[in-house]
Amino acid sequence: MQIVGYETPGGALFVSDGPGAAVDRVPLDPGDRLDWALADRHCAGTVHEGDHVACDAEGAPYCRDHRSTWVCARCTGTCLKDEMDCFDDHAVYLAAFAPDTFKVGVTREWRLDTRLREQGADRAAHLRTVENGRVAREREAGIAEEIPDRVRVPTKIAGLGATLDAEAWDDLLAGFDPLETFEFDYGLDLSGRPVAETLAAGEVVGTKGRVLVLRNAGTTYAVDMRSLVGYEVESGGSRRELQSSLGAFG
Structure with a gap:
């Protein structure tokens, strides 16, 4: 499964099970849980009529052919x-x-x-x-x-x-x-600054713009959702050693 996009301000990730598969919306509501380990990252391709058109190019989140300029x-x-x-x-x-x-x-x-x-x-x-x-x-x-x-x-x-x-x-x-x-109040109710990290595992605290806030093993993390786009993900949570919040709120 690959993360192929995100939604703001509603707060959601879009995922695909493979080439030609329908793109599913995964809501990021407070209290929801994500349990994905990040694997390889490559171009997220594009979406045509609700289906994922995959791309194996190395550029991420989008290769030169799929990168759009507004x-x-x-x-x-x-x-x-x-x-x-x-x-x-x-x-x-x-x-x-x-x-x-x-x-x-x-x-x-x-x-x-x-x-x-x-x-x-x-x-x-x-x-x-x-x-x-x-x-x-x-x-x-x-x-x-x-x-x-x-x-x-x-x-x-x-x-x-x-x-x-x-x-x-x-x-x-x-x-x-x-x-x-x-x-604006995004309901995050944070007592200090979260640790900046790229992960997709933990309890959803909420979203603020394109920033996803997760709580994992007692530490609160802030994730730029764009940094997740293009990653292949597997069930089982993060397997990387993550920075803890010790000293993060000084």
Whole structure:
């Protein structure tokens, strides 16, 4: 069986039993258990009409032939497609990640709440609604001269269990006039920072964006779900020696 994808913000992994097999969704609800040992890793292939099209290439999670590039992520207002197609309303927003990391971003207005949860934001502010993606990217690029437009997953993991610096967030918002603000609770109830690890065994504590939190043998781990994609898995739990939480919460 191979892990071929993941879902946010609902929290799930997608697995396949082999070439041409249907792709199954494995929910990651709090209290669920995973009991997989990670074996070889290679390209996760693709999914066509619900069935897995396998690929044995070494590149992981995707080889060059199956790696996709979302050109809109690199847009700064000059369309990189053959023809612009983002004509619906877009939201420009700020997102906050504990303890004190902030970013600017854009998304289609109707999926703003979903996009923020996909990223695992702790707080957010809807700054403006504009008429299309081109204008939104222009606004984003301007704000990005002062505020980053991306946050790496290791930075998000490092902030798990921390409290957001509300004063720094309020100071940032003082320079804007938000249309609305958001606060999110992912129900993780962490007493400290989990250990960053790549594993698929343990009790599910919950998910925050694409970060899966597992409890295994008394230690809490944070797993970037993208780092699991492409792995062949076998029943029986992790067979590797894992770093314990001793000293992890200092």
